[in-house]
Amino acid sequence: MTLLLDLALSAVLVGGGLFALIGSYGLLRLPRPMQRLHAPTKATTIGVGAALLVSALDMLGAGSISWQELLITLFLLLTAPVSALFLAKTLILRGEADPNLPATGTGADWATLAPERADP
Numbered sequence: 001m002t003l004l005l006d007l008a009l010s011a012v013l014v015g016g017g018l019f020a021l022i023g024s025y026g027l028l029r030l031p032r033p034m035q036r037l038h039a040p041t042k043a044t045t046i047g048v049g050a051a052l053l054v055s056a057l058d059m060l061g062a063g064s065i066s067w068q069e070l071l072i073t074l075f076l077l078l079t080a081p082v083s084a085l086f087l088a089k090t091l092i093l094r095g096e097a098d099p100n101l102p103a104t105g106t107g108a109d110w111a112t113l114a115p116e117r118a119d120p
Helices: 003-028 033-062 067-094
Strands: none
Touching: 003 033, 033 067
């Protein structure tokens, strides 16, 4: 049983390492800031999450689980999308986003691209 568990955990660890490597490469190679935002928030989050999950489940063979690492993984998976959303909104607001943003589908413009009102 421990050999099967070790093989499964090794596969998850190698897969997570590949995700982290691809995310890091995307961060360096993608041309625009909005594109570079997706690499660390998606692929690298999965890579680090997989490493933490393997580390927590490694104790499963001994009959215990590291709850601290599971909580860190949960916190990572909950906070990375929120920080990516704030970074994307900041890029849009500063005008550094792609000028050809797709339509919102609601008939209204993007919230951060609302025209400024001139004070009388």
